[in-house]
Amino acid sequence: MTQLDDRIEPHSPLPEGVSAQVETTHDVRVTTPAKICGVGHAMKRKEDPRFIQGKGRYIDDIKLPGMLYMDIVRSPYAHAKIKKIDASEALAMDGVVAVITGEDLKAAGDLHWMPTLMSDTQMVLPIEKVVYYAQEICVVVATERYIAADAIEKVVVDYEPLEVVIDPHLAMEDKVIVRDDKEKKTNHIWHWEAGDKEATDKVFAEAAHVVEQSMHIPRIHVVSIETCGMVANYNKATEHMQMYMTSQAPHAHRTIFAMVSGLPEHKIQIISPDIGGGFGGKVPIYPGYVCCVVASLTLGKPVKWIEDRSENLQADSFARDYHIEAEMAADHDGKITGLRVKTLADCGAADAAANPSKFPAGMYSICTGSYDMKAAHIAVDGVYTNKPPGGVAYRCSFRVTEAVHMVERLTDIMAHKLGEDPADFRLKNFIRPDQFPYKSPTGWDYDSGNYQAALEKAMELIDYPSLRKEQAEKRKRGELMGIGISSFTEVVGAGPSRDFDILGLKMFDSAEIRIHPTGKAMARFGTKSQGQGHETTYAQIIAEELGLPAEDIQIEEGDTDTAPYGLGTYASRSTPTAGAAGVMAARKIKAKAKKIAAHLLEVGEDDLEWNVDKFQVKGSPDQAKTIQEIAFAAYTNHPPGMQAGLEATDYYDPPNLTFPFGSYICVVDIDSGTGEVHVRRFVAVDDCGNIINPLIVEGQIQGGLTQGLAPALFEEIVYDENGQNLTGTLADYLVPTAVETPKWELGRTITPSPHHPLGAKGVGESATVGAPPAIVNAVVDAMWHLGVRHVEIPMTPQRIWALLREHGVAD
């Protein structure tokens, strides 16, 4: 028997014939004709017809017979004892079916606490005290949405307010203890270090120049336009729990639900329907989901929970909140030699960040960025405060945004301080192309890069020299114009199982391909698109490998009953992991297809060669079998001794992470009367390795740029001293519209990943990561001559105006 389905054999990490040395090019490689639409084609998205016709199926579109609605009573205090919850009036209302409190969850098997993805604990519903504003207190289930909303108003909760700690520096003093459920009465959660302290101290002791800067990367919110929600549907007779859930990681969520609730995992089905944006906010499990599941379990009926926007902005999906103190050292020649960083990570009331287990501060230690330096040392402390749990990897591979912001700011400050042009300074300090694969001082193995090429391309596209000229002229006239650069390096595609897991689940991903007898195909993946266009890019990947038209390949994700197990979509990991699994599964199919073709053509396998969509006999291409003919034969005329069918599955454990990079240049004009920052131009040159669909890649970059503009200029979640969220609606939290968003100018270089089977690296987050420091650097550049050295984000008109006034410019 020929057994090609090698589900149990791992594949070798580096595809054959691949060396670590790669060339940088500019043009997207296309090898298939348009009718096949393999890799490199700007194919229109396969998922779009349903969305443009209003036929998407999002969580709130799910309607099941007899469905009940859940709404949540939330705390008006950030820290308070709960003395009493009186739900009698609510329960007496017509249409109210149940009220579930923390006590009820406790009675149901200690479900009032749950683990976070970082192996901390978080209250589902509190019994003794609340620890953040808008915390879930209890839930009401009713026959109608409006009745549930009325009923939560009727629940009377008696609180005894406690002293609140919002500032993480104060929290470190342990005067107010947020988590007194813990044995150790301290707000300090963890201390984490990376790099070599001794070597770094030595480099600083010997440095000719040292710059230092403290900065705050404030708490922000993902604001996917769809909020979170669930429809839990428990069937008491079959003991089957079906959950429709806004989930970026349905399989991992199923396992966590099984472990926490005790429901057997084969009786749980999670269906993640069309998702209206995720950006990391739909990775954690929030209390609302758990309550919804418990409500359905208890009542034996379908229960729907949909967050309001204000609830979403007040209770979950928060990111960032790093207080950074960083120093950079350089030698006499202006060569960067070291980086020393201390950071306070404000986690809120639980360490619920979605980081891989070994990395409490995520990939923050990528912070040496694109620069070759001798040593670096990073120390991070996690601390509890009376804020909702934060730390969502918002369009960012686990803290890369914070890392890039810091190193790009310091690089710029150093360049300015040395009186060097920030572009020249970067070009001088970049890791050179011949240094790849490059081992960073904090231990990362960069796969490939060509930072000079990307920056030079950006400088050419924007005509850097003439901008500097224009700036000099404007400065003479007292006009404030600035040019800012950010040359970021990301680390994405988590990740190799030796280092990466979430709650013990290794971060591989998977693909399963089935070719039907008529030559059409179905492929399922362990990831879950939230707008990234997987139905198109995965189809193109398979089309490339097997020569089937992408149109003929149906892609499915998100249903745990049918899709192979995977860790989901976040941290730009889909293409590096599941995309690679798709390639590997397709190659297994191709190997079997070759045997079938040899049988059909009555030649040896060695006599065959692959040509786009068929196997042909070497030297006589007329003798050929197309993939469609082979597929038919796999079910109708397969070789004796071979199993029928044409299917394969692959679980891909990436040999390394991927390291996309880019150089962004931003031009700003500042109105010295109002303090308003106008982004006049923004050129973004991205290098994400080989490109699968250039249209989708452009879309990802433009969307990411706008999500980088947002925290730079507008967005911040603000708490008052009582821990009240002052930005809890979209009227207060300023998401940019089409009017504030500039016209993005894109360019590209292509430096493939040597270890990814397609040479791709992932692109979903680069722009969100790379854009903010480019904008800040431009703003500081506009005001450096006035004595301004740093501006915190968001750079609101108030903030800029105050700075200008301080430096004697604004009136």
Place this chain on the structure above:
Amino acid sequence: MSRHTVNVTVNGEVVSEEVEARMLLVHFIREVLDLTGTHIGCDTSNCGACTVLLNGRAVKSCTIFAAQVDGGTIETIEALAVDGKLHPLQEGFWEKHGLQCGYCTPGMIMSAKHLLDKNPNPTEEEIRWGISGNLCRCTGYNKIVEAIQYAAEKIEQGDSAEEVSA
């Protein structure tokens, strides 16, 4: 809570339903009429995901009571493609990659329709202002602007359709 009968023409069909006085138009459209293409993205009238045309004007259907549209005419995203032919706006969004998650898309397209109905040849600036009541978190708007420009040109050429192939 008082109840009201609403007679309204939705996507060309006359419907008559009794609703609670406080029922929002968006809930009427989504839950009573089962037209789930119109979405909800906020509770402060900021996002525009719920945009529909009421008597030809773009309105945020989360900001109006169903009872208020009695006697009116409503158009939602579901009515835009006619006999399997996409509207030029739908075509433009598909062609120019004007959507990613698709959640804002129906509202965005309805706002754009209102804009093009009033102003068939908008400048880029006018397009940006025309959709400034609609938030999109995914696309960064540039390709939405291109999609609307594509539709404006297509409408001007009088060529309004392409078969829906999927």
